[in-house]
Amino acid sequence: MAEAETAMQDNDGPLLTAEGLGKNYGRLAACRDVSFVLYPGEVLAIVGESGSGKSTLLQLLSAQLAASAGRVSYRMRDGVMRDLAALGEAERRFLFRTDWGFVHQDPALGLRMAVSAGANVGERLMAVGWNHYGRIRDTASSWLERVEIDTARIDDAPRTYSGGMRQRLQIARNLVTEPRLVFMDEPTGGLDLSVQARLLDLMRNLVSELGLAAIVVTHDLAVARLLSHRVMVMKGGRVIETGLTDQVLDDPHEPYTQLLVSSILPA
Amino acid sequence: MNAPTYNFAYLDEQTKRMIRRAILKAIAIPGYQVPFASREMPMPYGWGTGGVQVTAAILGPQDVLKVIDQGSDDTTNAISIRKFFAKTAGVATTTSTEDATVIQTRHRIPEAPLHGGQVLVYQVPIPEPLRFLEPRETETRRMHALGEYGLMHVKLYEDIARFGHIATSYAYPVKVNARYVMDPSPTPKFDNPKMDDCPALQLFGAGREKRIYAIPPHTRVTSLDFEDHPFTRYRFDAPCALCGADDSFLDEIVTDDKGGRMFVCSDTDYCEGRQAHGHRGTESAAPHKETAHGRG
Numbered sequence: 001m002a003e004a005e006t007a008m009q010d011n012d013g014p015l016l017t018a019e020g021l022g023k024n025y026g027r028l029a030a031c032r033d034v035s036f037v038l039y040p041g042e043v044l045a046i047v048g049e050s051g052s053g054k055s056t057l058l059q060l061l062s063a064q065l066a067a068s069a070g071r072v073s074y075r076m077r078d079g080v081m082r083d084l085a086a087l088g089e090a091e092r093r094f095l096f097r098t099d100w101g102f103v104h105q106d107p108a109l110g111l112r113m114a115v116s117a118g119a120n121v122g123e124r125l126m127a128v129g130w131n132h133y134g135r136i137r138d139t140a141s142s143w144l145e146r147v148e149i150d151t152a153r154i155d156d157a158p159r160t161y162s163g164g165m166r167q168r169l170q171i172a173r174n175l176v177t178e179p180r181l182v183f184m185d186e187p188t189g190g191l192d193l194s195v196q197a198r199l200l201d202l203m204r205n206l207v208s209e210l211g212l213a214a215i216v217v218t219h220d221l222a223v224a225r226l227l228s229h230r231v232m233v234m235k236g237g238r239v240i241e242t243g244l245t246d247q248v249l250d251d252p253h254e255p256y257t258q259l260l261v262s263s264i265l266p267a
Numbered sequence: 268m269n270a271p272t273y274n275f276a277y278l279d280e281q282t283k284r285m286i287r288r289a290i291l292k293a294i295a296i297p298g299y300q301v302p303f304a305s306r307e308m309p310m311p312y313g314w315g316t317g318g319v320q321v322t323a324a325i326l327g328p329q330d331v332l333k334v335i336d337q338g339s340d341d342t343t344n345a346i347s348i349r350k351f352f353a354k355t356a357g358v359a360t361t362t363s364t365e366d367a368t369v370i371q372t373r374h375r376i377p378e379a380p381l382h383g384g385q386v387l388v389y390q391v392p393i394p395e396p397l398r399f400l401e402p403r404e405t406e407t408r409r410m411h412a413l414g415e416y417g418l419m420h421v422k423l424y425e426d427i428a429r430f431g432h433i434a435t436s437y438a439y440p441v442k443v444n445a446r447y448v449m450d451p452s453p454t455p456k457f458d459n460p461k462m463d464d465c466p467a468l469q470l471f472g473a474g475r476e477k478r479i480y481a482i483p484p485h486t487r488v489t490s491l492d493f494e495d496h497p498f499t500r501y502r503f504d505a506p507c508a509l510c511g512a513d514d515s516f517l518d519e520i521v522t523d524d525k526g527g528r529m530f531v532c533s534d535t536d537y538c539e540g541r542q543a544h545g546h547r548g549t550e551s552a553a554p555h556k557e558t559a560h561g562r563g
Contacts, residue, residue: 097417112421113401119424127417127426132428133493155428162436 013211015040015181016061018093020070023056030056032237034070040180043207043214045228045245047221047260053237054217055185061215062102062183063092076178097124099138101174105186107166110173111158117144118154118171143172147202164195170201174205178259182207184216200226221264225249233257276323276356282306286324286479293481298443299411300394305477309351313340314344315373316474319351319391322371323468325386331359334369337373338417338533339515345373362536367391374437376458378515378537381467383484389452391473394448394480416448419491427496436501440491445483446489456490457500457516463488505530508550510541 014037021034038044046054059065061072062083074086077099083205084092096102104110109118121140122130125244130136141151147168148159158166167187174182187203188196204227207214216227224231230250233241233256241254252258274280282304298424308316326332329413332352336345340362346369350359361367364379371388381387397407400418410418419440426434439456443449451462452471462469462482469482482488490498506513508529515537517530529550532538 093413093415115400115421116425116428118289118428119421121422123417123421125417126420127415131420131494133424134495136424137428 011258012039013081014038015042015075016215017081018061019073021057021060021067021072022059023053023065026087028118028221029130029237031060034239036107036232036239036242038181038213038215040213041211042173042230043212043216045224045231046215046217047219047224047232047233049219049260052234054219056184056187057234058215058217058235062096063087064101075180083116097127098177099179099181101171101179101182103167103170103174103182103184103187105189106162107158107170109168110170112157114157116155116157116267117149117161120158120169121173121176124173128177139176141174143176143262144169147172147207148198163191164199167191167199171203171206173180175210175212178210179203182212182214184218187216188218188220198224203227221249221260233260273355275328276326276352276358277309277318278306278323282320283324286320289479289483290321290324292481293479294483296447297482298447298449298480300478300480302477303479304416304436305474308474312475313392314438315348315371315390317472317476317479318371318373318388318474319348319472320474321388321470321472321479322352323356323368324478325504326356326369326380326460326493327389328356328358328359330368331366332360333361333364333370333536334372335370335375335377335534335536336373337518339535340375341535354547363540364534364536365556368455370491373454374453374527375516375533376461377455378532379540383460383466385467387465387467389469389471391471391478392475393438394450394471394476394478396438397449403406411447414446416442416491419448420493423496425495433498433554437506439498442491444486445489449480451484456498456499457502459488459490459498460468460500482554505529505540506548507532507541510538510546510551511548512538512541512546524555551553 016038019035021031023031032043034057046057048054060067072079074084075081115219118140123137125136127137141154144151144154149165149168158169161169188199200223218224228245231245232239235256239255241248249261252261270500285304295333306320308319308516310316332349334345334349336342337343352358364377369386373390394405397410397418400422401407423433432529437455438450438453439459440447441459443452451459464485466484469483471480492498503519507515507517509531512532515532515534516532520527520529520531
């Protein structure tokens with residue numbers, strides 16, 4: 001861990017780069033010619049309406065889908081840039097449960113609903129060889145505290161949790177191995193406004209505290225504004241506008257972005 | 268005495284060759300579940316169709332067969348399988364662990380130490396140790412292939428979180444040859460240490476799930492645990508009521524409806540052997556006098 005940090009600090013190179021990324025489903029181009037560079041500690045929001053290719057792009061970036069064109073490279077903890085498509089399955093899965101996190105919109109996809117919260121958080125630790133019950137449990141309960149879940153509920157299964165708690169538990173489960181990059185797919189979808197606000201606040205704190213890089217897919221511009229440093233606007237599978245968050249949201253250039261920004265309901 | 272209408276040991280020779288190939292592969296990759304084309308057997312699934320097929324494939328005319336069910340030689344399942352092979356293969360049968368060359372077992376490993384040249388055949392209901400944690404077969408096979416066994420510890424973690432100790436008392440997961448995590452079939456965890464460095468060959472057959480796996484002789488078998496919650500054997504804290512043994516796995520037998528109970532060896536051959544050598548427990552009948560339980 002310490003080595004990885006020094007490697008990160010020594011090296012101001014990008015954490016993840018996408019070059020000419022595309023995905024076709026038959027004649028349908030779900031995602032076309034997407035290129036960008038993500039640096040350590042940077043939060044990138046991908047916004048756009050549903051069907052614009054956001055989720056496809058997220059799956060391409062996290063190596064869950066094979067790209068039809070282009071490539072994604074990631075700087076491993078040893079500092080070497082690797083093409084994700086060239087990684088073996090074992091390496092890819094290892095990356096996925098150690099150096100990456102993936103927060104699903106539906107917590108049931110990211111959690112084991114029938115297994116206690118403590119074991120949900122501890123699973124990643126056990127997967128990388130932790131073999132001491134007491135230490136696993138201590139780490140799990142300290143993470144529950146960090147995501148503001150009452151530690152008295154450590155032995156309850158997440159199916160007894162509310163929607164907001166499940167989402168926070170999912171975040172704890174992902175962050176316990178101290179990943180450097182977290183993918184989030186509509187992390188606040190389906191939650192009511194006050195719960196959303198609390199979750200966003202928590203995520204913003206954690207991201208800045210841990211120096212995480214994150215790629216957040218959302219259709220909610222408020223989420224993008226609160227969390228992200230940079231925004232990419234997608235339409236019809238293409239990136240139509242990109243820039244600093246406040247720049248894009250306060251001074252949108254593309255007509256479609258202007259439409260998106262103006263369609264926010266006044267609070 | 269072969270029944271005239273059946274091939275030796277019931278299965279046809281091609282089927283036996285197919286099963287032997289699976290067994291050889293299983294021995295070559297200890298703990299790995301080898302798929303095989305399990306046949307319909309003249310008994311229902313769950314009665315040991317996998318074990319019977321493995322036994323049929325390895326049995327030779329010179330073999331001496333012993334069959335146990337929960338340690339006992341005289342339950343319906345054990346007797347019917349023993350008679351099945353006596354009829355279809357004409358092999359000698361025995362209840363003695365020492366004399367047997369092939370032992371088919373349901374849920375126990377005999378108390379008497381096994382020796383080289385013996386084969387222990389287990390009947391396995393569910394071969395996949397990860398099944399109740401991960402329902403997708405595609406995923407569990409990938410996890411085995413990549414050696415991703417964090418999930419197995421999640422089960423043990425849950426036990427400790429809920430009961431304060433690892434409460435899994437049977438089908439306790441083991442790691443074979445430092446590679447594959449394996450379900451030892453529903454044997455009590457008391458028997459787990461007997462699998463380690465065992466001089467006999469251990470074969471596991473799951474008929475319904477169509478899998479065969481194996482532990483070759485003298486293979487390292489370790490029970491999974493946590494550093495601060497190490498693996499422990501479990502045994503009722505009592506001597507056998509019939510033979511007085513204090514080192515054997517015990518069955519609890521309810522003797523009346525007033526809370527009366529007795530503990531006796533689950534391995535009947537071991538218990539009878541000890542009694543024949545003059546060992547007596549608190550409930551054993553005096554040589555020429557029958558006494559009722561609980562009344563001295």
